[in-house]
Amino acid sequence: RKLGYAVVGLGSYATRQIMPRIAQCEHAKLVALVSGTPAKLEQYGAEYGIPKTHRYSYADYDRIRDNPDIDLVYVVLPVFLHAEYTIRAFQAGKHVLCEKPMAMNSAECEAMIAAGRKAKRKLMIGYRCHFEQYNLHVRKLIAEGAIGKLTAISAESGFYAQPGQWRLEKDKAGGGSLFDIGIYSIQAARYLAGEEPEWVSAVESTDRSDPRFATVEDRVAFSFRFPSGVVANCLSSYSSGHNHYRATGRDGYLDMEPATAYEGNRLFKGRAYAGSEAVVLPPPAKLQWVGQMDHLAECAMRGAEPIVGGEEGLRDIRLIEAILQSAREGRAIRTAGA
Numbered sequence: 302r303k304l305g306y307a308v309v310g311l312g313s314y315a316t317r318q319i320m321p322r323i324a325q326c327e328h329a330k331l332v333a334l335v336s337g338t339p340a341k342l343e344q345y346g347a348e349y350g351i352p353k354t355h356r357y358s359y360a361d362y363d364r365i366r367d368n369p370d371i372d373l374v375y376v377v378l379p380v381f382l383h384a385e386y387t388i389r390a391f392q393a394g395k396h397v398l399c400e401k402p403m404a405m406n407s408a409e410c411e412a413m414i415a416a417g418r419k420a421k422r423k424l425m426i427g428y429r430c431h432f433e434q435y436n437l438h439v440r441k442l443i444a445e446g447a448i449g450k451l452t453a454i455s456a457e458s459g460f461y462a463q464p465g466q467w468r469l470e471k472d473k474a475g476g477g478s479l480f481d482i483g484i485y486s487i488q489a490a491r492y493l494a495g496e497e498p499e500w501v502s503a504v505e506s507t508d509r510s511d512p513r514f515a516t517v518e519d520r521v522a523f524s525f526r527f528p529s530g531v532v533a534n535c536l537s538s539y540s541s542g543h544n545h546y547r548a549t550g551r552d553g554y555l556d557m558e559p560a561t562a563y564e565g566n567r568l569f570k571g572r573a574y575a576g577s578e579a580v581v582l583p584p585p586a587k588l589q590w591v592g593q594m595d596h597l598a599e600c601a602m603r604g605a606e607p608i609v610g611g612e613e614g615l616r617d618i619r620l621i622e623a624i625l626q627s628a629r630e631g632r633a634i635r636t637a638g639a
């Protein structure tokens with residue numbers, strides 16, 4: 302049978318990217334909605350054929366415990382609510398797919414992981430790029446030696462953050478660009494290198510007279526050194542658009558731009574001084590969201606650990622903490638090995 306998802310938080314990402322794709326899943330379907338806005342429950346309930354018995358307010362949320370149609374909960378709320386709604390889902394006996402960034406800080410991540418273990422339920426983080434065909438192909442090419450021994454990575458993530466949204470409030474978002482978008486560069490550096498950074502250094506550039514940045518960081522340039530010697534140079538920004546990464550090896554490079562888009566990622570393979578050519582893949586069997594949602598359903602059915610579980614989310618939050626500490630203290634930080 303297909304397992305049933307309850308989607309919690311009917312905002313932009315849930316309604317535009319996630320809900321329209323669940324019907325394409327092989328192992329999952331949409332069975333319930335959770336929202337604080339009755340009009341949204343009415344609108345999306347009707348659109349997706351979700352009966353009134355399967356529509357919940359936040360006050361009602363714990364009652365999902367009594368609904369056997371709900372196996373999986375997809376938390377698509379602002380970051381400050383991730384830990385609470387994940388832990389309450391575990392207490393209701395459900396598996397959880399929680400959006401990135403996992404939580405406000407590493408202590409919250411640890412509490413989420415512990416709650417999942419206690420409930421014997423699976424926790425997965427919404428790192429869709431692990432299910433996106435071009436990102437997977439780059440990793441495969443690197444592993445096959447297509448660019449020789451990997452030496453360096455660069456990764457840039459950013460957009461112009463419009464004022465007046467929860468993303469610009471530290472007590473709702475955990476922090477600024479690093480939490481929301483720079484995390485894609487952290488992820489890329491880690492999955493391209495295939496290992497964990499041992500050194501982190503960073504500089505921050507935030508115009509505190511800009512009302513957008515009263516509480517959160519804007520631009521952060523950060524570097525990692527990995528145990529193999531691979532170095533990564535990364536940028537996170539709320540002031541300009543960036544969506545690019547490059548993995549360079551002794552014999553060439555793989556370049557992605559856009560690298561982590563919803564659609565239209567483009568891969569180029571090249572050599573320094575010699576230019577590059579596009580690598581074009583046939584359409585994927587499953588879109589990234591479909592692969593992601595099916596993966597948690599399969600893990601729940603088989604008792605397997607998701608490839609991007611809570612520990613993966615925690616690693617990134619720990620790195621964000623180290624990056625911000627490095628920028629604050631003006632020194633490189635040695636990680637605990639992540």
Ligand code: NAD
Nearest residue numbers: 310311312313314315377378379380400401402427429467
């Ligand atoms: P959004 O603001 O559009 O949606 C958030 C929803 O939470 C809204 O419906 C809002 O009403 C609801 N909400 C409930 N309680 C709230 C409260 N107290 N304060 C504010 N909002 C409250 O945001 P979004 O862009 O949909 O982001 C939601 C989550 O999805 C975030 O964690 C974000 O990082 C993540 N996201 C992931 C991707 C991705 O590609 N993986 C893309 C976009 C967003």
